[in-house]
Amino acid sequence: MRPGSSAGPGSAGPADPELDPGATYALDPRTVSRLLSRIRATTGETATTTAPFTGQVLAQVPVSTTDDVRAAFARARRAQRAWAETEMRQRTRLLLDLHDMVLDRQAEILDLIQWESGKARKHAFEEVAHVAMTARYYAFTAHRQLSDTRRLSWLPAVTSVRVNRLPKGVVGIISPWNYPFTMALSDGLPALVAGNAVVSKPASVTSLSALFGLELLAEAGLPDDVWQVVCGPGATVGAALVDIADYVCFTGSTRTGRAVATQAAHRLIGCSLELGGKNPMLVLRDAAVSRAAEGAVRACFSSAGQLCVSTERLYVADEIYDRFLDLFLRRIRAMRLAADFSFATDMGSLVSRAQLETVTAHVDDAVAKGATVLIGGRPRPDIGPLFYEPTVLAGVRPGMACHRDESFGPV
Structure with missing residues (x-):
């Protein structure tokens, strides 16, 4: 249904x-x-x-x-x-x-x-x-x-060893x-x-x-x-x-x-x-920038970020930072969010009200302490009750909740 x-x-x-x-x-x-x-x-x-x-x-x-x-x-x-x-x-x-x-x-x-x-x-x-x-x-x-196997014993002529x-x-x-x-x-x-x-x-x-x-x-x-x-x-x-x-x-x-x-x-x-984890992705200066940006979208927003191997931190070399960011944000803007059963949808919902509150609190805390929202940063009740936009924050520093704790969401 x-x-x-x-x-x-x-x-x-x-x-x-x-x-x-x-x-x-x-x-x-x-x-x-x-x-x-x-x-x-x-x-x-x-x-x-x-x-x-x-x-x-x-x-x-x-x-x-x-x-x-x-x-x-x-x-x-x-x-x-x-x-x-x-x-x-x-x-x-x-x-x-x-x-x-x-x-x-x-x-x-x-x-x-x-x-x-x-x-x-x-x-x-x-x-x-x-x-x-x-x-x-x-x-x-x-x-x-699972099959039994033989192993070399210390006295091969006298004893035998079998692993069961x-x-x-x-x-x-x-x-x-x-x-x-x-x-x-x-x-x-x-x-x-x-x-x-x-x-x-x-x-x-x-x-x-x-x-x-x-x-x-x-x-x-x-x-x-x-x-x-x-x-x-x-x-x-x-x-x-x-x-x-x-x-x-x-x-x-x-x-x-x-x-x-x-x-x-x-x-x-x-x-x-x-x-759990707080997984980083490193984009070095010799990276294929377009492929890195595409991979970062998948790494950050698959299952709305609700997986233990989701990337929650991006470190990008200065030499390619602007090019990477432009391509990364462009791909995020093109993402399709929907509460539907179509393979064309790129990201779905968070699983619970508690998860939505955690993600919202992490973003609000970061912004209050000086981080900048480059894209996203808000719930989307117009799509569904537990949707949150794919979000990118810049200027995240120690002392912010999302710097230390796993957000387990699209941030």
Whole structure:
């Protein structure tokens, strides 16, 4: 469905769509209910999610408890034993089938990613392509990576050494809202092909994209209970997941990543952390200026700057500064911002009111302390409730919030 449409009210949520446009449901409640049924939650409590494009209600996402997390791990552990005994050929076949299904059903996936995250369609497609390529890569390399191998021993004539790779058990995954499809699935695919089970906690605000991916895995033949899902606050549900998992994959803020690392270290389990950044781009005097300007636009404004590798600082050599700036600003002026489902759109929305407030505060603070807005610098409610213009600031110095802290927006 497209922005502005309504499939009618669901079983919960705002009472009267005719009186409050924000109360209309953007997605078919039957589809939403089917996806949400995969979440293990017994509280009866829910969290409302809305579409960044329009403010329409998307879902009432069930909230899990620590008991739900323990129950999810118990089911996953039982299922993992049988899954680990399946032939490698069966597990790699699952990934190849998923690859084909993701590409075949990409239109549905793209719509869902855009509804939940507000990003432009071309940036949503990056997620589809990444999941498909990840599934294909591990399907074709799993045997080489996981097969037993011989190693030279210190007494070759007397002893032999063989390296056997065994599943960890149950892998816990905590995934973020900015790439709701790929980050929810891509860490789990190598875990599955290695014979592990998974318990994941996708971000509640974008959980439907993750759940659609798990539905595809089930259709591809993943046995029941091998992949469990919980949702809820990171401080309780996320912490409970780290307390039980045999290995943890976390993507999120640096502050929370430190807490996850500490918790994992206390338990002597492994973890992988993909955290925040304040990434610079250097444009040196011998750079191809036109290519650098084009690359800078992509680096700064893909997914409205809401990705951990987004460029938030530009350092340009004096010799080419004026030429680069002219080309850079010219390309930004040509960008198309829209709340639509067209591949022609260059930048979409921020994901939440909190993110819009952070970006606005960073720009306002910089301007108040002497920075100059070269382009952008304001919200665009005429396009959608959470849109902010692609923005370039000059004269940013230490002491300004955007100099030190990650803006995670189009700045």
